[in-house]
Amino acid sequence: xxxxAGRDILHAWGKFVxxxxxxxxxxxxxxIMAGVYRGMVDxxxxxxxxxxxxxxxxxxxxxxxxxxxxxxxxxxxxSIKAMPGVKNxxxxxxxxxxxxxxxxxxRTMVTGISYxxxxxxxxxxxxxxxxxxxxxxxxxxxxIATGFKVGDLIQVRRNxxxxxxxxxxxxxxxxxPMVFIPLKDxxxxxxxKDNDAIWQQRRRTFNNPEFNRAGFPGLIDAVxxxxxxxxxxxxxxxxxxxxxxxEETAENIRKWKRLTVYTRHQMEDIIVGKLIxxxxxxxxxFLVILALVSAAIVAFIIYTLTIGKTxxxxxxxxxxxxxxxxxxMIIKQAIALGLIGFVVGxxxxxxxxxxxxxxxxxxxxxxxxxxxxxxxICILSSxxxxxxxxxxxxxxxxxx
Amino acid sequence: xIDKGIRIAGLKKRYGFxxxxxxxxxxxxxxxxxxxxxxxxxxxxxxxxxxxxxxxxVIEPTFGKMMLxxxxxxxxxxxxxxxxALRRDKIGFVFQAPYLIPFLDVVDNVALPSMLAGASNYxxxxxxxxxxxxxxxxxxxxxxxxxxxxxxxxxxxxxxxLVNYPPVILADEPTAPLDSxxxxxxxxxxxxxxxxxxTAVIVVTHDEKIIPTFKxxxxxxxxxxxxxxxxxxGFE
Ligand SMILES: Nc1ncnc2c1ncn2[C@@H]1O[C@H](COP(=O)(O)OP(=O)(O)OP(=O)(O)O)[C@@H](O)[C@H]1O
Ligand SMILES: [Mg+2]
Numbered sequence: 159x160x161x162x163a164g165r166d167i168l169h170a171w172g173k174f175v176x177x178x179x180x181x182x183x184x185x186x187x188x189x190i191m192a193g194v195y196r197g198m199v200d201x202x203x204x205x206x207x208x209x210x211x212x213x214x215x216x217x218x219x220x221x222x223x224x225x226x227x228x229x230x231x232x233x234x235x236x237s238i239k240a241m242p243g244v245k246n247x248x249x250x251x252x253x254x255x256x257x258x259x260x261x262x263x264x265r266t267m268v269t270g271i272s273y274x275x276x277x278x279x280x281x282x283x284x285x286x287x288x289x290x291x292x293x294x295x296x297x298x299x300x301x302i303a304t305g306f307k308v309g310d311l312i313q314v315r316r317n318x319x320x321x322x323x324x325x326x327x328x329x330x331x332x333x334x335p336m337v338f339i340p341l342k343d344x345x346x347x348x349x350x351k352d353n354d355a356i357w358q359q360r361r362r363t364f365n366n367p368e369f370n371r372a373g374f375p376g377l378i379d380a381v382x383x384x385x386x387x388x389x390x391x392x393x394x395x396x397x398x399x400x401x402x403x404x405e406e407t408a409e410n411i412r413k414w415k416r417l418t419v420y421t422r423h424q425m426e427d428i429i430v431g432k433l434i435x436x437x438x439x440x441x442x443x444f445l446v447i448l449a450l451v452s453a454a455i456v457a458f459i460i461y462t463l464t465i466g467k468t469x470x471x472x473x474x475x476x477x478x479x480x481x482x483x484x485x486x487m488i489i490k491q492a493i494a495l496g497l498i499g500f501v502v503g504x505x506x507x508x509x510x511x512x513x514x515x516x517x518x519x520x521x522x523x524x525x526x527x528x529x530x531x532x533x534x535i536c537i538l539s540s541x542x543x544x545x546x547x548x549x550x551x552x553x554x555x556x557x558x
Numbered sequence: 559x560i561d562k563g564i565r566i567a568g569l570k571k572r573y574g575f576x577x578x579x580x581x582x583x584x585x586x587x588x589x590x591x592x593x594x595x596x597x598x599x600x601x602x603x604x605x606x607x608x609x610x611x612x613x614x615x616v617i618e619p620t621f622g623k624m625m626l627x628x629x630x631x632x633x634x635x636x637x638x639x640x641x642x643a644l645r646r647d648k649i650g651f652v653f654q655a656p657y658l659i660p661f662l663d664v665v666d667n668v669a670l671p672s673m674l675a676g677a678s679n680y681x682x683x684x685x686x687x688x689x690x691x692x693x694x695x696x697x698x699x700x701x702x703x704x705x706x707x708x709x710x711x712x713x714x715x716x717x718x719x720l721v722n723y724p725p726v727i728l729a730d731e732p733t734a735p736l737d738s739x740x741x742x743x744x745x746x747x748x749x750x751x752x753x754x755x756x757t758a759v760i761v762v763t764h765d766e767k768i769i770p771t772f773k774x775x776x777x778x779x780x781x782x783x784x785x786x787x788x789x790x791x792g793f794e
Contacts, residue, residue, distance in 0.1 A: 478646020
């Protein structure tokens with residue numbers, strides 16, 4: 159027996175290829191959407207991995223430091239470090255803000271890292287260019303995705319920083335590239351709004367007769383200095399001695415300090431479950447819409463092709479073709495359309511993904527799931543056409 | 559030989575029920591010998607197409623008896639289990655328009671009913687080639703139907719009707735779209751094929767050009783058949 163579906167496709171290949179390409183673009187977008195989600199999860203994991211921490215100590219009852227703001231005193235790390243099982247504990251700050259460079263702003267996550275060196279929690283684990291921060295002020299290591307280069311002078315709030323090194327794949331869970339600066343600078347940046355706000359604040363302080371009293375020289379300077387310093391950080395990153403159990407160490411800190419402590423696993427749940435959740439919902443809604451649109455396209459095309467063959471189907475039935483053979487022919491055509499679409503879609507996604515500003519992670523497993531979904535959608539979409547074909551009366555071939 | 563051919567006795571067909579019922583066939587009696595080509599003529603609405611559909615096992619008659627060879631296929635109800643297989647194996651169809659499958663080439667169009675009946679592609683195609691040769695279109699075997707002339711298409715359609723060597727061929731106005739020269743050629747071919755393959759052929763027609771060629775005719779008027787001696791002598 160020859161393949162009726164195959165012959166028909168070869169005969170009408172133009173229709174199949176063009177419809178398949180249209181469908182393919184939709185499938186490509188679908189795969190990219192899935193990739194965007196995977197990319198966000200991956201970014202979150204990279205963020206957590208790169209922090210080098212086993213535990214995140216944050217303000218009590220907050221989901222900080224990434225999903226919610228958290229503020230804790232910057233001297234807490236000392237007592238945490240003294241707790242059993244804690245190998246190292248360091249302060250860190252995270253703040254998403256605009257960094258100014260060369261007349262434009264780049265959205266980044268400015269990360270304040272404690273004095274130390276590579277290997278200290280919070281520090282970028284490796285550089286792709288330049289060197290690590292060595293001075294305690296006004297040096298920065300930036301992710302390559304910011305577009306900055308070693309030697310660039312960037313502006314965070316009112317201060318200028320010299321870019322001394324570059325990292326790769328150091329991004330926030332929103333995909334914003336990270337800029338590492340010394341903790342003190344970061345605390346200041348976090349506290350101070352901008353030049354104008356500082357200027358206003360200073361003027362008000364200056365005009366306040368309480369602070370600017372004759373006979374107390376130096377008071378006004380002390381007040382202003384105090385106002386522009388910040389004793390808070392967002393989190394303490396804890397590295398646990400590998401001889402100790404991480405969960406027990408976390409429990410210890412929770413018990414003795416009025417703080418919330420998250421393990422790596424909990425942190426991942428927070429970012430994926432809370433921070434990325436709404437994006438994930440959006441993306442899944444898009445996926446559903448795209449699936450429906452694809453189904454509608456396949457159904458419409460297969461139905462149109464089938465209706466266009468009513469006479470041939472009547473003749474096929476008259477000469478003894480089984481309904482099941484005709485149904486199989488229609489399903490095979492729908493699947494062929496889906497496969498063409500999938501191949502075009504996969505190619506589109508592979509070549510299109512790098513053009514997206516977000517990190518798009520195309521996982522082979524997602525492609526396989528997509529393929530399965532496409533085939534199921536195609537089979538379901540051919541039902542209408544099959545019903546129409548089964549209704550065709552062989553008597554139609556004989557006519558009146 | 560009395561035991562071959564097709565035989566119809568007292569066949570009736572009623573469409574619909576009650577007040578709107580139409581008695582399309584009231585009393586049909588026919589016998590067509592193997593190798594014989596008979597004409598079936600009658601005015602519009604007389605029941606020709608209805609009769610063809612009953613014979614072709616496409617619709618079910620209401621009453622009566624039909625025999626294919628020695629097999630009673632209908633006796634106030636179908637006596638064959640698989641009507642579709644009956645159509646496929648025992649009846650060849652030739653239509654007013656060739657109705658070839660546009661996405662199959664000529665040889666596969668002809669071979670398809672044989673493949674559907676379970677023949678291997680090779681056997682079905684070689685049988686198709688033989689028929690195409692007999693009908694003098696074998697040089698077009700690899701062409702697509704849309705690249706054939708009307709007459710060539712009709713010959714291919716006849717070959718398709720013959721490929722399973724059915725005992726009966728039903729032809730529904732097979733010459734309608736053809737000029738008189740080609741129409742006569744088609745009738746001549748049907749006569750030759752009937753002889754060659756021992757097939758009973760019933761040709762429904764309005765076509766004045768070919769009516770004189772039949773040796774025997776059935777006239778159908780208002781659902782009733784009347785046998786007539788034709789003027790033709792066949793193509794002996
Ligand atoms: N499906 C149907 N339902 C009801 N009545 C029908 C149906 N098909 C045909 N008829 C009626 O049965 C009668 C015979 O119709 P049929 O089509 O067999 O005529 P015909 O001889 O083929 O006519 P024509 O030469 O015009 O094709 C007509 O009165 C027609 O209206
Ligand atoms: Mg008719």
